[in-house]
Amino acid sequence: MQVYQEKKQIKAVIEQLKTKQLTLGFVPTMGALHQGHLALVEEALANNDKVVVSIFVNPTQFNNATDLEKYPRTLDDDLGLLKTVSEDRILIYAPTVDDIYEGQTVSQKFDFDGLEHEMEGQFRPGHFDGVGTVVKRLFEIVSPDNAYFGEKDFQQLAIIKKMVEKHQIPVTIVGCDIHREANGLAMSSRNARLSPEQKKAASFIYKVLTTAKKQFGTKSAYKVTEWVEKQFSKNDVLRLEYFVIADEETLRPIQRKSKTKKYRAFIAVFADDIRLIDNIALN
C-alpha cells in the first residue's frame, strides 16, 4: 500500500491508472479512521478498480483552534486499518498543509444556495468554506470517478453535492449510511476523545433521536423539539447545542409538515469540549 505525501507524485500515478481505463474511487478523510470510514472504503472498492484515501486534517474547516489542535492524528494506526481492507488496491494521499495550500492557508468563499447558513453553518462560521475549499482541491488532484461521504455529516454531503453541481466537477458523489457503535453512538473520529463515562452517556443522543422519530409520526415538530430540549436539560454530561427538524433537500427548518417532503432531525451536542453531531431520517 503506497503512501504519497506530494500531489505531484500521486497525480503521476493516477494519470497512469487513467490511461489503463481503470476506475477510481475516492474517500477523503481527516484520519483517526474507524469502522465508518472502512465501510466507505469497502463501498468504494466494490465499485471501482482502485481507491484513493486522503488523510489530511484540514485547518481551514476548523473554527476553533483547540478543536484543531486536539483533533486525533493516528497515521500509523490508520494505515494498519486500511491494510486490513486491501493491500494492493488502495493508494493513500497524506499531504502536508503546504502541499494542499501552497503557503496560502485560507478558504475560498462559496455560495451553496443557502445550505451553508443552516445548522452547522450557524454554529461553525466559515466551516463549509473550508470543507468546500479542501474537497475541491482534492478532487482536482485525485480526479476520481466516484467519491464517498458518510451521512453522519449530512449537511456536508448536501453541500458537496451542491458544489459539484454548481462547479460542474465530473465526479459522482455517493452518500453512505451512518455507522454506529453497539450503544447507538454515531461513529466519529472525535469519539476517541471521549472518556468511557462520556461514551456511555453519549448513547443518549441516538436514543433521543429514535424516540423523536417515533413522536414525529403523531406530534408537531415544535412539540418534538420541546421534548428533546427538555431531555437534555436534565442531562449532566451532555449539553445540547441544537436540535432541528429540517427539510432534507433545503435543510431549512420545517414550518408545516407536508406529506410530499422528506424530513430529517439534526442534532449537535457537547460532552465537555467534544462536539458530537448526528441525524436521523424521520419519514
Ligand code: PAF
Ligand atoms: O468529513 C471529513 O472528514 C472532512 O470534512 C473532509 C470531507 C475529509 C474534508 O476535510
